[in-house]
Amino acid sequence: MTASADATTHAKSPPTAPPPPPPPPSTRTPEPADRLSTRATLRRCILWVVIASVAGTTSFILGLTANQASPTAMLLGILLYGCFIGLVSSSGGFRRRLQQPFVARSFKIGYGIRLTACIVPGAAMAVDMFPGMLAVMAGETLEREVGFGKFASTLVSTLVQGTLINILILLAVTFVWLLQKMFMEWKPPVRDVRACAGCGYHLETLEADTSAICPECGRTNEGLNDRRAWIDRASWPKFLLVVIASGIGGILVQAGTFLVFG
Numbered sequence: 001m002t003a004s005a006d007a008t009t010h011a012k013s014p015p016t017a018p019p020p021p022p023p024p025p026s027t028r029t030p031e032p033a034d035r036l037s038t039r040a041t042l043r044r045c046i047l048w049v050v051i052a053s054v055a056g057t058t059s060f061i062l063g064l065t066a067n068q069a070s071p072t073a074m075l076l077g078i079l080l081y082g083c084f085i086g087l088v089s090s091s092g093g094f095r096r097r098l099q100q101p102f103v104a105r106s107f108k109i110g111y112g113i114r115l116t117a118c119i120v121p122g123a124a125m126a127v128d129m130f131p132g133m134l135a136v137m138a139g140e141t142l143e144r145e146v147g148f149g150k151f152a153s154t155l156v157s158t159l160v161q162g163t164l165i166n167i168l169i170l171l172a173v174t175f176v177w178l179l180q181k182m183f184m185e186w187k188p189p190v191r192d193v194r195a196c197a198g199c200g201y202h203l204e205t206l207e208a209d210t211s212a213i214c215p216e217c218g219r220t221n222e223g224l225n226d227r228r229a230w231i232d233r234a235s236w237p238k239f240l241l242v243v244i245a246s247g248i249g250g251i252l253v254q255a256g257t258f259l260v261f262g
């Protein structure tokens with residue numbers, strides 16, 4: 001009885017291959033990232049030097065007034081550190097790591113907190129205090145024990161401080177990454193370079209240099225070449241003007257806050 005029943009059910013549903021899963025509409029695995037161009041790398045170095053200058057304003061004033069540190073060595077340290085981060089963030093190895101699940105977001109949050117601390121008056125001072133004290137101790141030890149001059153010991157102090165602060169940021173990045181790894185499920189990002197900026201409709205006619213009007217929402221979409229990040233799209237004068245003006249603004253805010261509250 002059971003055998004015949006089995007036979008009938010079997011006959012009703014002949015063995016067929018399971019239907020292939022529908023292809024996701026515009027989900028593409030991005031190609032492995034490459035090293036950035038020299039121009040893009042140079043811009044990131046400039047940007048990070050400016051960020052490091054704003055972030056280091058308080059330490060710079062403290063170094064000048066309290067420790068009689070060498071200002072040239074402090075500036076050189078800031079320059080070296082900014083260029084170092086600019087070079088690392090433009091390298092192929094780092095950019096390929098950013099393509100791993102959750103990594104890019106973790107870095108955005110970690111360094112975002114650091115940049116926010118630069119904008120919020122007094123916050124940078126609080127973040128930099130402990131690493132700053134250790135850095136000054138390292139410099140003074142070298143001066144006393146190894147006989148380093150003012151310039152060399154200040155340079156070491158500045159680099160030690162930069163390293164300690166970046167270690168703190170990397171700890172935050174790791175923590176954010178772990179949280180995502182534990183509690184979130186990773187889905188590949190939907191990347192459609194031809195998506196309308198207004199409604200996401202796929203614009204087949206959008207080309208590198210020609211703009212296209214979206215048939216769905218009527219929005220004029222710039223050509224694909226204009227879809228790069230601002231840092232790579234802006235002209236050199238515009239880039240330098242905005243970055244340097246923001247940098248000077250940031251330094252003035254930091255210095256003003258320090259002089260008023262510090």
Ligand SMILES: [Zn+2]
Nearest residue numbers: 196199214217
């Ligand atoms: Zn649209």
